[in-house]
Amino acid sequence: MTAARLGPEERGAALDHMADNELDVLVVGGGIVGAGVALDAVSRGLSVGLVEARDFASGTSSRSSKLIHGGLRYLEQLDFALVREALTERGLLLGRIAPHLVRPVPFLFPLRHHWERPYVGAGVALYDTLALASTHTRGLPGHRHLTRGGALRIFPALRRDALVGAVRYWDAQVDDARYVVTVLRTAATYGAHIASRTQAVGFLREGEHVTGARVVDLESGREFPVRAKQVVNAAGVWTDDIQQMVGGRGQIHVRASKGVHLVVPRDRIQASSGLILRTEKSVLFVIPWGRHWIIGTTDTAWDLDKAHPAASRTDIDYVLDHVNSVLKTPLTRDDVEGVYAGLRPLLSGESDETSKLSREHTVAHPVPGLVLIAGGKYTTYRVMAKDAVDAVAHGLGGGVPASVTDRLPLVGADGYAALWNQRRTLARRTGLHVSRIQHLLRRYGSLVHEVLDLVAEQPELGRPLTGADDYLRAEVVHAVRCEGARHLDDVLSRRTHVSIETWDRGLAAAEEAAGLMAGPLGWDDEQLAREVEYYRKRIEAERAAQEQDSDHEADAVQHGAPDIVPQAAAARV
Template identity: 80%
Template sequence: MATTWLGPKGRATALASMADEELDVLVVGGGIVGAGIALDAVSRGLSTGLIEARDFASGTSSRSSKLIHGGLRYLEQLDFELVQEALQERGLLLTRLAPHLVRPVPFLFPFQHHWERFYIGAGVALYDTLAMTSRNNRGLPSHRHLTRSGAMRVFPALKRSALAGAIQYWDCQVDDARYVTTVLRTAAGLGARIASRVQAVEFLREGEHVVGATAADLESGERLRIRARQVVNAAGVWTDDIQEMVGGRGQIHVSASKGVHLVVPRDRIQASSGMILQTEKSVLFVIPWGRHWIIGTTDTPWDLDKENPAASRADIDYVLDHVNQVLRTPLGRDDVEGVYAGLRPLLSGESEETSKLSREHTVAHPVPGLVLIAGGKYTTYRVMAKDAVDAVAHGLGGGVPESVTDRLPLVGADGYSALYNQRHRLARDSGLHVSRISHLLRRFGSAVHDVLDLIKEREDLGRPLAGSDDYLRAEVVYAVEAEGARHLEDVLSRRTRITFETWDRGIAAAEEAAELMAEPLGWDRAQVEREVEYYRKGIEAERAAQEQDTDQEADAIQHGAPEIVPDVHADRS
C-alpha cells in the first residue's frame, strides 16, 4: 500500500508519475465528488490521477452546512427515493466508513400550531422508517414528541410564544473539508496520484476522443501533459467552464446557488440540541459546532465570482432576522464571529423535467473519453462516485470490477472506537489533557498516532496555536506533511476552521501558523511574510464585502483581493 501522506514529496511524485505514464482515469476536481471518484476508481484496480486547480475542498465542499443527512425537506417534495438513498449513505458513513468523522446530532423541529404535530410528526416518522429499512442505520435514536415545556427544557433560548410543541429527531454532521482530505488520503494509500494547485487548461484530443489533459502546475508555472484513457469532470459549479474546453455548451448545465452561514459562540444560544426552522424559501438550521453554533443557510442565485462567493449585509441580515423570530434574546451582528459563503451546483435545463433534478445527480458521456457528473448532495457523494466510475468502465470497454467503497473504511476509521475508549491512557502517555486527545481522535481517528509522534519529536508542537487555543501547533505541521496544505489559507480555512471560529478570523494565528509551515514547505522569511499579508488582505476584503448591501457590491470588493496563487484564466487587477 502506498503512503497516505499528501505532503510536498507526495505531490512531486504524483505529478512526475502522471506525466510519465498513461492513466486509466484522470479526475478533474478535488471536492467531495472528485475525491470519491478517485477512491472508487483506484479501489477497482484502475490507475488513477486527480488534479485540483485550488486547494482540496476549497469550493462547495468546505462551505456546506456540514450535515450528513437524508434531507427531511425532500419528503415534502415526495422524493422518497433520494431521501432513502441519502439515509442509507448516512448510516454507512456513521457506522462503517468514517465513524471518527461523522457523528450524531439532535435537532428540534418546533411548530406553532397543534395541528402541525400530526403533519410534521408523520414526516419525521417516515424519515426514521426509511432510515430503519436501510442497511447500516444503527446508532441513531428515534424521534420523540415534546410538549412546549419539554421543548423549552431542551432549547431554553426559544421564545415561549414561538412554539406550541416540537419534535426532536437525529441526523449527523461532519467537518466537510476534513472528510474530503481523508477520502483523498485513502485513495492515495491505494496508489492514486493526487495533486492540488494543478489546473486543467486544455483537453488532449485524438480526433473526437479526449485522451487526457494539458495541466498547469500553478506553483511552478510548468505545463504537463497527462494522458488518460478516460477523463472525469467533477468540477461542481465550474462544470460549464470545463465543458467549454471540448466545445459547445455540453450535456450538463449547472446553476450556482449561494448559501451563507453565520457562526456565533455557543454561549449566545442556550440549548442542548440543534434546531430546524421552516422559512418561506426552504429551511434554516441552527447546528451545534464545538464551542460555536452554525446558523444557515440562504438560497439565492449567483452568477458572479465562483471561487470566492461573497456574503453581503443582506445575506447576514436575512439569517439573523429569521433565527431571531424564535429566539428569546435576539442575535445582533456583533454576535457573529464568522461568516462563510458557498455555492451549490444545481442541475438546470431548458425544460421543467430537467429543472426538477436540481438536488439529484446526473452522469453524461458527451464525447468519447470524457465523463461529466454534476448535481447531487454531499451525503450521497459515494453513490455519485460509483455511477461516474461505472460510466468510466463502460468507456473502457468493460471488465472493471464492481465498486467496493461501501466496505472500505477511510483512513483513521480502523481501530477508532477502541482508541477513543483508551483516550485517558493516551492522555497519560502523551502528557496532553484528555480533552485534547478527544479533539485529536475526532479529527484524525486512529491516525492520531501520527500527530502524537510529531509531538514526541518536537515537544513545542504540543502547545496550542497562538490565537486559536482549540488547535495544537502539531496540527499545522501535520496539515502540510500529511494533508496536502500548501498555503496559509489552506490551513486556517480548511485543515482547521480557524477562519470562521475566531473573532479575528485567524489573523492572530496567521504568523505562527505560517512559520510552522515554512520548514516542510521550504519557505524563506519573505514567503512567510507574503503568506500572512495575502491572508490578511483576504480577510479585510471579506469583512468589507459583508458591509455591502448587494451581491454586486460585495463581489466587487471581495473579487479584488489578491490571490496567493492565481489560476491561469484569472483576470485580477
Template identity: 85%
Template structure:
C-alpha cells in the same frame, strides 16, 4: 495499510508519475465528488490521477452546512428515492466508512401551530422508518415528541410564544473539508496520484476522443501532459466551463446557488440540541459545532465569481432575522464570529428559483473519453462517484470490477472505537489533557499516532496556537507534511476552522502558523511575510464585502484581495 501522505514530496512524485504514464482515469476536481471518484476508481484496480486547481475542498466542499443527512425537506417534495439513498449513505458513513469523522447530532423541529404536530410528526416518522427499514439508523435514537415545556428544557433559548410543541430527531454532521482530505488520502493509500494547485488548461484530443489533459503546475507555471483513457470532470459549479473547453453540447447545465452560514459562540444560544426551522423558501438550521453554532443557510442564484462567492449584508441580515423570530434573546451582527459562503451545483430545471432545482445528480458523456458528473448533495457523494466510474468502465469497454467503496473504511477509521475507549490512557501517556485527545481522535481517528509522534520529537508542538487554542501547533505541521496544505489559507480555512471560529478570523495566529509551515515548504522570511499579508488582505476583503448591500457590491469588494496563486488562462481543447 499505512495511510499515505499527500505532502510536498508526494505531490512532486505524483506529478512525475502522471506525466510519465498513461492513466486509466484522470479526475479533474478535488472536492468531495472528485475525491470519491478517485477512491472508487482506484479501489476497482484502475490507475488514477487527481488534479485540483486550488486547495482540496476549496470550493463548495468546505462551505456546506456540514451535515450528513437524508434531507428531511425532500419528503415534502415526495422525493422518496433521494431521501432513501441519502439515509443509506448516512448509515454507511456513521457505522463503517468514517465513524471517526461523522457523528450523530440531534435537532429540535418546533411547531408553531397545533396542527403541525401531525403533519411534521408524520414526516419525521417516515424519515426514521425509511432509515430503520434499510438498517441505516446505526447509533441514532428514534425521534420523540415534546410538549412546549419539554422543548424549552432542550432548547431554553426559544421564545415561549414561538412554539406550541416540537419533535426531536437525529441526523449526523461532519467537518466537510477534513472529510475530503481523508477520502483523498485513502485514495492515495490505494495508489492514486493526488495533486493540488494543478489546473487543466486544455484537453488532449485524437479526433473527437479526449485522451488526457494539458496541466499547469500553478506553483511553478510549468506545463505537462497527462494522458488518460478516460477523463472525469467533477468540477461542480464549473461543469459548464469544462463542457465549453471540449466543445460539448451542454448535456449538463448547472446553476450556482449561493448559501451563506454564520458562526456564533455557543454561549449566545442556550440549548443542548440543534434546531431546524421552516422558512418561506427552504429551511434554516442551527447546528452545534464544538464551542460554536453554525446558522444557515440562504438559497439565492449566483452568477458572479465562482471561486470566491461573497456574503453580503443582506445575506447576513436574512439569516439573523429568521433565527431571531424564535429566539428569546435576539442575535445581532456583533455576535457573529465568522461568515462563510458557498455555491451549490444544482442541475438546471424549468424553475428560475434555485431552491426548486434538483439535488439529484447526472452523469453524461459529452464527447468520447470524457465523463461529466454534476448535481447531487454532499451526503450522496459515494453514489455519485460510483455512477461516474460505472460510466468510465463502459468507456473502457467493461471488464472493470464493481464498486467496493461501501465496504472500504477511510484512513483513520480502523481501530477508532478502541482508541476512543482508551482516550484517558492516551492522555496519561502523552501528557495531553483528555479533551485534547478527544479533539484529535474526532479529527484524525487512528492517525492520532502520527501527531503524537510529531509532538514527541518536538515537544513545543504540544502547545496550542496562540489566539486559536482549540488547535495544537502540531496540527499545522501535520497539515503540511501529511495533508497537502501548501498555503496559510489552506491551514486556517480548511485543515483547521480558525478562519470562522475566532473573532479576528485567524489574523492573530497567522504569523505563528506561517512560521510553523515555512520550514516544510521551503519558505524564506519574505515568503512567510507574503503568506501572512495575503491572508490578512483576504480577511479584510471578506469583512468589507459583508458590509455591502448587494451581491455585485460584495463581489467587487471581495476582489480587493488578489489570489496568491492565480489561475491560468484556460485554453480550449
C-alpha cells in the same frame, strides 16, 4: 496498511508519475465528488490521477452546512428515492466508512400550531422508517414528540410564544473539508496520484476522442500533458466551464445557488440540541459545532465569482432575522464570529428558483473519453462517484470490477473505537488533557498518532496555536506533511477552521502558523511574509464585502484580494 501522505514530496512524485505514464482515469476536481471518484476508481484496480486547481475542498466542499442527512424537506417534495438513498449513505458513513469523522446530532423541529403535529410527526416518522429500511445503516435514536415545556428544557433559548410543542429527531454532521482530505488520503493509500494547485487548462484529443488533459503546476509554472483513457470532470459549479473546453453545447447545465452561514459562540444560544426552522424559501438550521453554533443557510442564485462567493449584509441580516424570530435573546451582528459562503451546484431545470432545482445527480458521456458528473449533495457523494466510475468502466469497454466503497473504511476509521475508549490512557501518556485527545480523535481517528508523534519529537508543537487555542501547533505541521496544505489559507480555512471560529478570523494566529509551515514547504522570509499579507488582505476583503448591501457590491469588494496562486488561462480545444 500505512496511510499515504499528501506532502510536498508526494505531490512532486504524483506530478512526475502523471507526466510520464498513461492513466486509466484522470479526475479533474478535488472536492468531495472528485475525491470519491478517485477512491472508487483506484479501489476497482484502475490507475488514477487527480488534479485540483486550488486547494482540496476549497469550493463547495468546505462551505456546506456540514451535515450528513437525508434531507427532511425533500419528503415534502415527495422525493422519497433521494431521501432513502441519502439516509442509506448516512448509515454507512456513521457505522462503517467514517465513524471517526461523522457523528450523530439531535435536532428540534418547533411546532407553531397544534395542527402541525400530525403532519410533521408523520414526515419525521417516515424519515426514521426510510433510514431503518436499509440493511447497512446504523440506527440513530428514533424521533420523539415533545410538549412545549419539554422542548424548552432542551432548548431554553427559544421564546415561549414561538412554539406549542416540538418533534426531536436525529441526523449527523461532519467536518466537510477534513472529510475530503481523508478520502483523498485513502485514495492515495491505494495508489492514486494526487496533486492540488494543478489546473487542467485544456483537453488532449485524438479526433473526437478525449485522451487526457493539459495541466499546469501553478506553483512552478510547469505545463505538461497527462494522458488518460478516460477523464472525469468533477468540477462542481465549474462544470459548464470545463464543458466549454471541449467545445459545443454541454450536456449538463449547472446553476450555482449561494448559501451563507454564520458562526456564533455556543454561549449565545442556550440549548443542548440543534434546531430546524421553516423559512419562506427552504429551511434554516442552528447546528452545534464544538464551542460554536453554525446558523444557515440562504438559497439565492449566484452568477458572479465562483472561486470566492461573497456574503453581503443582506445575507447576514436575512439569517439573523429568521433565527431571531424564535430566540428569547436576539442575536446581533456583534455576536457573529465568522461568516462563510458556499455555492451548491444544482442541475438547471425549468424553475427560476434555485431552491426548487434538483439535488439529484446526473452522469453524461458527451464525447468519447470524457465523463461528466454533476448535481447531488455531499451526503450522496459515494453514490455519485460509483455512478461516474461505472460510466468510466463502460468507456473502457467493461471488465472493471464493481464498486467496493460501501465496505471500505477511510483511513483513520480502523481502530478508532478502541482508541476512543483509551482516550484517558492516551492523555496520561502524552501529557495532554483528555479533552484535547478527544478533539484530536474526532479530527484524525486512529491517525492521531501522526500528530502525537510530532509532539513527542518536538514538545513545543504540543502547545496551542496562538490566538486559536482549539488547535495544536503540531496540527499545522501535520497539515503540510500529510494533508496537502500548500498555503496559509489552506491551514486556517480548511485543515482547521480558525478563519471562522475566532473573532479576528485567524489574524492573530497567521504569523505563527506561517512560521510552522515554512520549514516543511521551504519558504524563505519573503514568502512567509507574503503568505501572511495575502491572508490579511483576504480577511479584510471578506469583512468589507459583508458590509455591502448587494451581491454585486460585495463581489466587487472581495475582488480586491488577489489569489495567492493565480489561475492559468484555459484553452478551448
